[in-house]
Every structure is written in C-alpha cells, then in structure tokens.
Amino acid sequence: MINKLVEKIKNTNAPIVVGLDPMLKYIPEQIQNRAFEEYGETLKGAGEAIWQYNKGIVDAVYDLIPAVKPQIAMYEQFGIEGMIAYQKTVDYCKEKDLVVIGDIKRGDIGSTSEAYAVGHLGRAKVGSSHLSGFGEDFATVNPYLGSDGVKPFIDVCREEKKGIFVLVKTSNPSSGEFQDRLIDGRPLYELVGEKVAQWGEEAMGDSYSYVGAVVGATYPEMGAVLRKIMPKAYILVPGYGAQGGKGADLLPFFNEDGLGAIVNSSRGIIAAYQQEKYAQFGAANYADASRQAVLDMIDDISTALGTK
Numbered sequence: 001m002i003n004k005l006v007e008k009i010k011n012t013n014a015p016i017v018v019g020l021d022p023m024l025k026y027i028p029e030q031i032q033n034r035a036f037e038e039y040g041e042t043l044k045g046a047g048e049a050i051w052q053y054n055k056g057i058v059d060a061v062y063d064l065i066p067a068v069k070p071q072i073a074m075y076e077q078f079g080i081e082g083m084i085a086y087q088k089t090v091d092y093c094k095e096k097d098l099v100v101i102g103d104i105k106r107g108d109i110g111s112t113s114e115a116y117a118v119g120h121l122g123r124a125k126v127g128s129s130h131l132s133g134f135g136e137d138f139a140t141v142n143p144y145l146g147s148d149g150v151k152p153f154i155d156v157c158r159e160e161k162k163g164i165f166v167l168v169k170t171s172n173p174s175s176g177e178f179q180d181r182l183i184d185g186r187p188l189y190e191l192v193g194e195k196v197a198q199w200g201e202e203a204m205g206d207s208y209s210y211v212g213a214v215v216g217a218t219y220p221e222m223g224a225v226l227r228k229i230m231p232k233a234y235i236l237v238p239g240y241g242a243q244g245g246k247g248a249d250l251l252p253f254f255n256e257d258g259l260g261a262i263v264n265s266s267r268g269i270i271a272a273y274q275q276e277k278y279a280q281f282g283a284a285n286y287a288d289a290s291r292q293a294v295l296d297m298i299d300d301i302s303t304a305l306g307t308k
Contacts, residue, residue: 001137001162002205002212002234005099006259008066013307014298015259017101017236018061018290019266020054020089021071026271027053028283047081050074053286054089057270058096060287061294067099069236069264090136100136101165101236107142107149114152121164122156138163140214140236143192150199154211158203163210163234166199168192168226171216171239189222193229200233208234208260217249217263224252227260235261241268241297247304258307269293 009015024032024046032049039045058068070093075086093100106116120139123130141164143150153164169179169189179189193213200209209232215223217239227235235253240246240263253261272278273289281289 002208002210005066006208008099009259009262012064012066014065015262015301016065016297017067017069017262017264018065018269019069019071019264020270021074021266022050022053023074028286043078043081046078047085051085051088055092056287057290058093060291062096062098064294067101067262068093069101069103071103087134090134101138102134102136103140105140105142107144109145109148113149117153117156121162122160138165140165142167154199154203157210163212165212165214165236166196168196168213169215169219169222171218190225190229193226196233197230208232212236214238215253220249220252227252236264237261238264241265247300250301250304254305258305263301265297
C-alpha cells in the first residue's frame with residue numbers, strides 16, 4: 001500500500017491528505033435538517049448527516065488528492081451510528097480509489113494490539129473464513145508502550161501489504177511535555193524516530209517502508225532532524241493550515257526527490273466554507289469551497305517545493 005500511496009502522490013502532484021474529521025458544527029444546516037427529518041434528532045440522524053457531508057466532500061475532491069484520513073473519534077462520539085458512518089466513509093473512499101489512513105492512534109500490547117491491528121488493517125478469522133473489519137489501508141499508532149504495541153501492527157502490515165504511521169513528534173503545543181524530554185542528552189522524539197527506522201527495515205516497499213511517522217508541521221526544525229533519522233519512512237505531517245503550518249514550513253519533511261511526506265489538512269478543507277476566504281461559496285456549496293481549498297493547498301505546497 002505504501003507503493004500505491006507514493007504512486008498516487010506522483011500522479012496527482014499533490015502530497016496531500018484530507019482529514020475527514022466531521023463535527024456537527026461544520027455540517028451545513030440543509031444536510032442536518034434532511035437527516036433529522038428522516039431520523040429525528042437522534043444518534044442515527046447525526047450519523048446520517050456526517051455520512052452525507054463526507055460524501056459531498058469526497059465527490060468534490062477525490063480527483064485532486066491521493067488520500068483521506070478519517071479521525072475515528074469524531075465518529076465514535078455518536079456511538080454505533082457514528083461508526084456506521086465511519087465504515088460507509090471508508091468504503092466510499094476506497095470505491096473512489098483513495099488511500100484511506102485510519103486515524104485511530106491505537107497503542108496497547110499483546111493480544112489487544114493484535115486485535116486492533118486485525119480489526120483495522122487485517123482480517124479476522126471467523127470459522128473457516130477470514131474477513132476484513134474496517135478495511136483501512138494505513139492506521140496511526142501510539143508507540144508509548146514500546147515494541148510490544150507496534151510489532152503486531154507491523155506483522156499485519158507485512159501480511160496485508162498495508163502500513164502504519166507511528167506518532168513521533170505531534171503538532172499540539174503540549175507535545176514537548178514528554179516528547180522533548182532529554183534522555184542521555186537526546187530528545188525522546190529522536191529515539192522514537194530511530195525505532196521507527198529500525199521497525200521499518202522489517203517491512204519495506206519498493207522505496208519506502210510500510211512503517212511511517214507522524215511529525216507535526218508546526219516543528220519544521222525537528223522535522224529536518226527526523227527526516228535524516230528516518231530516510232525510508234514516509235512522514236505524515238499534521239498541523240498545516242488551521243494549526244498554523246504553511247507551505248514554506250514543509251520543506252524539511254520532504255526528500256530531495258519531492259517525496260517522503262504527505263501533509264494533512266482537516267477543518268481547513270472540510271469546513272472551508274466557514275472561512276472568510278471562501279465565504280462566497282456559502283453553505284449550499286460547501287463542497288465546492290472544499291475543492292477550492294484543496295487547489296489552494298496544492299498551489300501553496302507546490303510553490304514551496306518548486307514543483308509547480
């Protein structure tokens with residue numbers, strides 16, 4: 001799957017992943033009203049509104065981008081009905097030939113980690129059958145519990161030719177409380193980056209590993225260090241746009257070939273119509289606003305990388 005992701009990035013010239021992180025406050029009233037008329041102001045109504053909202057955005061942008069990244073918490077808050085919307089979203093994106101990165105941030109050990117890996121990336125044994133659960137192509141993984149929590153994912157990735165992105169240096173302001181702590185004179189995130197590189201040697205695609213890393217756009221100087229530590233790891237870069245990252249901040253995350261990183265934007269794209277810059281589209285044309293936001297993001301990154 002890492003080979004497919006790289007190929008789609010080359011074909012679209014857009015190292016971009018759209019974060020499908022829906023909240024009801026982002027969803028235009030006309031979509032909410034239709035869902036609530038059918039199912040009431042219920043969890044099922046919320047799930048239907050989320051699904052229809054996501055579908056509109058995907059229809060508007062799928063030809064421009066290589067990948068999407070649904071954040072599972074935004075669906076879990078609505079219980080089973082939210083998870084049905086999550087599954088519908090994953091399935092629909094795969095129908096559109098998009099690479100799906102499940103932003104699940106799982107981190108546990110032993111059989112529990114194996115169950116997470118099987119549920120999201122692998123296939124569960126049911127009698128004589130092996131059946132896919134959620135069916136994402138990649139998943140985000142929290143490495144805090146060490147190799148015991150990561151290796152079950154790597155095992156499934158090797159079996160299924162799928163991938164993971166390990167949290168290394170996250171974009172949030174308080175990430176340094178733990179990630180920047182010095183251990184033997186070196187910040188923890190560097191040591192985690194070294195482990196990612198080691199894990200990645202066990203699961204290589206053609207040019208890049210199935211084991212990638214999450215490094216926030218808000219820390220470009222750290223990204224430069226980690227890019228050297230993890231030369232074969234694809235870097236998922238959150239923090240663009242709404243969190244302050246700009247195209248010019250992204251250069252350290254990429255290799256000289258213009259590959260090696262994929263940049264996430266969530267509410268900056270899916271709620272673009274609520275921004276002053278795209279207000280002319282209005283709520284009725286929210287998906288068109290999202291498309292324009294993607295085009296602007298592609299232009300910003302291409303200009304910074306010199307690939308325009």
